[in-house]
Amino acid sequence: MDKMQVVLGVIGSDCHAVGNKILDRFFSDNGYSVTNLGVMVSQDEFIDAAIETGAEAILVSSLYGHAEIDCEGFRERCIERGLDPIVLYIGGNLVVGKNDRAIVEKQFLDMGFDRVFVPPNTELIDQAEILQEDILKNRDLSTRAI
Amino acid sequence: MSFSEHIGIDIGSTFTKGALFTVHDDHLELTERLEYPTDRGDVSAACVSIFHRLSESAQGDSPEIAFSSSAHGGLNMVAIGIVPRYTEKLAREAALSAGAKLCGSFGYYLTEEDCRTIENINPDIILLTGGTDGGNMEYVLKNAHMLSQSEISSVVVYAGNRSAKSEVEKILSSSEQFTLYMCENILPQIDEPSIKEVRSVIKEVFMNQIMKGKGLSRARDILGCEPIPTPGSLFSFIERISTFDEYEHDWALVDIGGATTDCYSVVKEPLRSLYDGVPVFGSGVKELQITRSVEGDIGLRLNSLNLCELIDDDTGLKDYAELVTEHIEHIPQNAEQHRFENLLASSALSLAVKRHSGLLSPIYSVDGQFYRQLGKDLSTIEFLLVSGGVARRAEMEVFFDTGKKQIRLVPDSPVIKFDKDYQLPLLSVIQGVSDKVLAEYFWNQILSKEKGA
Numbered sequence: 350m351d352k353m354q355v356v357l358g359v360i361g362s363d364c365h366a367v368g369n370k371i372l373d374r375f376f377s378d379n380g381y382s383v384t385n386l387g388v389m390v391s392q393d394e395f396i397d398a399a400i401e402t403g404a405e406a407i408l409v410s411s412l413y414g415h416a417e418i419d420c421e422g423f424r425e426r427c428i429e430r431g432l433d434p435i436v437l438y439i440g441g442n443l444v445v446g447k448n449d450r451a452i453v454e455k456q457f458l459d460m461g462f463d464r465v466f467v468p469p470n471t472e473l474i475d476q477a478e479i480l481q482e483d484i485l486k487n488r489d490l491s492t493r494a495i
Numbered sequence: 496m497s498f499s500e501h502i503g504i505d506i507g508s509t510f511t512k513g514a515l516f517t518v519h520d521d522h523l524e525l526t527e528r529l530e531y532p533t534d535r536g537d538v539s540a541a542c543v544s545i546f547h548r549l550s551e552s553a554q555g556d557s558p559e560i561a562f563s564s565s566a567h568g569g570l571n572m573v574a575i576g577i578v579p580r581y582t583e584k585l586a587r588e589a590a591l592s593a594g595a596k597l598c599g600s601f602g603y604y605l606t607e608e609d610c611r612t613i614e615n616i617n618p619d620i621i622l623l624t625g626g627t628d629g630g631n632m633e634y635v636l637k638n639a640h641m642l643s644q645s646e647i648s649s650v651v652v653y654a655g656n657r658s659a660k661s662e663v664e665k666i667l668s669s670s671e672q673f674t675l676y677m678c679e680n681i682l683p684q685i686d687e688p689s690i691k692e693v694r695s696v697i698k699e700v701f702m703n704q705i706m707k708g709k710g711l712s713r714a715r716d717i718l719g720c721e722p723i724p725t726p727g728s729l730f731s732f733i734e735r736i737s738t739f740d741e742y743e744h745d746w747a748l749v750d751i752g753g754a755t756t757d758c759y760s761v762v763k764e765p766l767r768s769l770y771d772g773v774p775v776f777g778s779g780v781k782e783l784q785i786t787r788s789v790e791g792d793i794g795l796r797l798n799s800l801n802l803c804e805l806i807d808d809d810t811g812l813k814d815y816a817e818l819v820t821e822h823i824e825h826i827p828q829n830a831e832q833h834r835f836e837n838l839l840a841s842s843a844l845s846l847a848v849k850r851h852s853g854l855l856s857p858i859y860s861v862d863g864q865f866y867r868q869l870g871k872d873l874s875t876i877e878f879l880l881v882s883g884g885v886a887r888r889a890e891m892e893v894f895f896d897t898g899k900k901q902i903r904l905v906p907d908s909p910v911i912k913f914d915k916d917y918q919l920p921l922l923s924v925i926q927g928v929s930d931k932v933l934a935e936y937f938w939n940q941i942l943s944k945e946k947g948a
């Protein structure tokens with residue numbers, strides 16, 4: 350079977366580059382074909398790259414605390430531009446200050462992300478398997494739709 | 496002691512030009528140059544006469560012969576991709592660099608209306624692309640299907656996702672309306688554009704099929720070789736002479752014509768890293784080092800009135816522009832007309848280069864301001880070489896208004912040079928001279944480093 354295609358990047362005007370490199374390595378080593386857009390990636394750049402590469406998931410990072418503004422309307426934009434279904438993950442230090450993890454998670458799930466990884470839940474262990482399951486679930490959905 | 500002779504001929508829509516070049520011991524020189532008006536009824540005629548004349552001038556009896564043509568509209572192409580800033584953009588670049596006249600480009604799904612538009616364009620070649628290797632297949636499959644359902648009949652070059660290749664081939668070969676060429680993907684990976692193979696296939700198609708309808712068969716039979724599209728030959732020439740460490744300059748060629756103006760640029764680092772100390776980020780597909788753009792509304796004869804609009808003048812420039820639009824063969828007769836011609840040429844040059852250059856727009860972030868770059872950074876360009884009939888008589892300068900909010904990455908302080916003998920198209924078409932000899936001649940004779948030489 351062909352490798353699953355995923356797009357990776359750090360959203361907005363966020364330039365924290367280290368975690369992004371680790372994520373690239375982690376998902377590449379675990380069987381994915383990763384298109385890494387690096388830092389300072391806009392919503393449309395994620396979507397453009399996902400369309401062109403036929404990606405089934407977009408993995409968004411945000412470290413500098415402005416995820417809420419940067420990710421506003423991301424799911425809707427994906428749908429509008431024909432990326433439906435698509436797995437959307439987000440991780441990092443999504444908001445400023447020490448907020449309750451559950452609240453932050455819920456906030457981003459409500460925005461349309463499928464999974465949210467905030468500290469201390471950011472350690473990379475079984476994300477590769479979870480991602481595969483989520484992608485397969487989407488494939489299943491789309492075949493049923495036809 | 497080595498010696499060889501080379502005849503290069505270029506059939507343009509108004510003039511056909513030819514030159515005999517001689518190579519003595521790896522030293523190239525221009526021996527003779529000729530030009531005749533092109534007969535629109537028989538575009539081969541002037542070419543054949545020039546060929547006979549230059550063959551007589553040649554010392555030996557087996558000079559190398561090659562010719563190019565831009566007559567009868569050259570090579571008309573339509574480019575199809577998916578995302579505008581990825582494959583659609585690359586498909587356009589590939590078509591332009593192969594020397595085509597780009598008559599339309601389409602992204603995402605082709606609609607029935609798009610297909611009718613293409614039908615009306617009636618292109619020589621459709622370049623169908625989309626998807627990285629292993630990437631998106633839906634769009635190319637659907638688009639191939641749309642083409643096969645349409646009334647379009649043309650050559651189709653496929654250079655999209657490898658995984659969709661055989662399926663696309665099946666769809667498009669199911670009817671007789673297309674002649675198919677299958678190529679490697681122009682975007683195998685999102686940050687790895689690759690347009691070389693497509694370009695050579697397009698040129699091959701032009702030679703084998705397209706030129707039949709362009710009245711060139713007689714020239715081909717008599718000269719004994721196949722023509723290539725003029726801009727494609729210029730592009731390859733630029734590529735050939737730009738691969739040497741000793742001639743590492745960023746530069747651009749601007750070919751100013753009567754109706755259109757072509758701009759070719761060679762830039763080692765098309766993406767800038769800093770502007771005013773502030774980081775710059777790119778976006779979309781990687782910019783290519785060598786690119787061509789065509790301005791269909793910039794020209795010194797048919798489009799000279801467009802240029803007038805850019806120039807503040809109340810001394811009669813507009814009347815002159817009207818005159819030359821009406822009489823396209825007009826050549827300036829007196830000092831005043833020369834001044835007008837210089838003004839028009841300068842603004843054609845400036846505008847074409849400005850449009851070819853990239854744009855910086857500010858992004859404001861928590862960490863201060865950054866820039867996003869779209870297009871190519873031409874600020875490092877050292878020379879602007881002007882070619883075309885006007886290069887022989889006009890004097891030019893460049894003036895750019897670079898904008899406040901958005902910054903145009905135009906050449907910082909370019910030196911303007913002229914292809915005084917209008918020999919570039921003729922030099923470009925000859926193949927039998929080594930890249931090194933060609934590069935030496937170009938850099939030392941045509942573009943010698945002294946200012947204004």
Ligand code: B12
Nearest residue numbers: 363364365366367368410413414440441442445446471862
């Ligand atoms: C190094 C650093 C910088 C460097 C970055 C250099 C570079 N180019 O990479 C510099 C000095 C430039 C910098 C600048 C800023 N920084 Co800073 N920076 C850090 C620091 C110390 C380390 C970041 C790092 O590399 N971590 C190591 C990597 C491996 O971890 P990671 O990035 O978290 O990524 C992992 C996980 O989060 C997770 N993950 C991330 N995304 C995703 C996505 C998915 C899908 C999944 C599954 C997992 C996942 O996996 C990654 C790999 O293990 C952190 C503090 C800290 N200790 O984290 C602050 C920190 C991130 N910075 C912070 C801030 C505020 C800033 C600035 C705004 C400061 C300012 N006012 O100028 C600027 C912003 C600049 C910008 N435009 O982005 C704050 C963010 C606060 C918040 N979110 O609440 C932090 C948390 C410091 C703090 N405690 O205040 N910073």
